[in-house]
Amino acid sequence: MVRGIFRSWGGRAVTSAVSLAVLAACSSGDPASPPPGTSSPAGAPSATSSPSTALSAEEKAKNDALAAYRGMWQNFVEAGRTSDWQSPKLGQHATGVALTNLSRGLYADHYNGLVxxxxxxxxxTVSSVEPAGDPKKIIISDCGDSTDWLKYRADNGQLADNEPGGRQAINAIVEKQSDGSWKVSDFGVHDVGTC
Structure with missing residues (x-):
């Protein structure tokens, strides 16, 4: 059965505390990337914007959290091509339980000869920010589609199974780190068809 990577390692959906805390609200909105976060300090105008168009601290935090979430999955996609469970890139946008889950999933694939x-x-999308105005923790809801992101046998390039990927609700906690960066600290992926 062909299983999308969002599907669990071992046939069960990956779940975590965030899955229990937040139910994803799936949207059928435009899958285009949100605008990237700015690199100017929170509340400071960028070189191309006037003070009236500068992002608020909350908007900048939301953009940075969304960028960290997307960055985590992109690093996981890259590591998954060879099931590199030790990739240093995994820690660029993930920490704590999230990083552990990513590494363990890749290790399981490596052990089982899958890529x-x-x-x-x-x-x-951002579901909530805590505290409002100057967020330290942001909850993200997603409806990820793993239809074209599947596991294959590394030795012969054949699909690992015949179970298709699909749309899956994903919840993530993204937290501001002591150095000011944002990293995903926990996430939960629900079964195919949950959004």
């Missing part, structure tokens, strides 16, 4: 090919489609 992942293709690319997921992500549609993340």
């Amino acid at each position: 992942t090919k293709g690319q997921p489609v992500l549609n993340p």
Whole structure:
């Protein structure tokens, strides 16, 4: 059975505390990437914007959290091509339980002779920010599509199974780190068809 990478390692959906805390609200909105976060300090105008168009601290935090979430999955996609469970890139946008889950999943694929090919489609949105105004924790809801992101046998390039990927609700906690960066600290992926 062909299983999308969002599907669990071992046949069960990957779940975590965030899955229990937040139910994803799936949208069928435009899958285009949100605008990237700015590199100017929170509340400071960028070189091309006037003070009236500068992002608020909350908007900048939302953009940075969404960028970290997308970055985590992109690093996971790259590592999945060879099931490189030790890739240093995995820690660029993930920490804690999220990083552990990514590494363990890749290790299981490596051990079982599997690699992942293709690319997921992500549609993340910010569900909540804590505290409002100057966020330290942001909850992201997504309806990820793993239809074109599947596992293959590394030895012969054949699909690992015949179970298709599909749309899956994903919830993530993204937290501001002590150095000011944002990283995904936990995430949960629900079964195919949950959004």
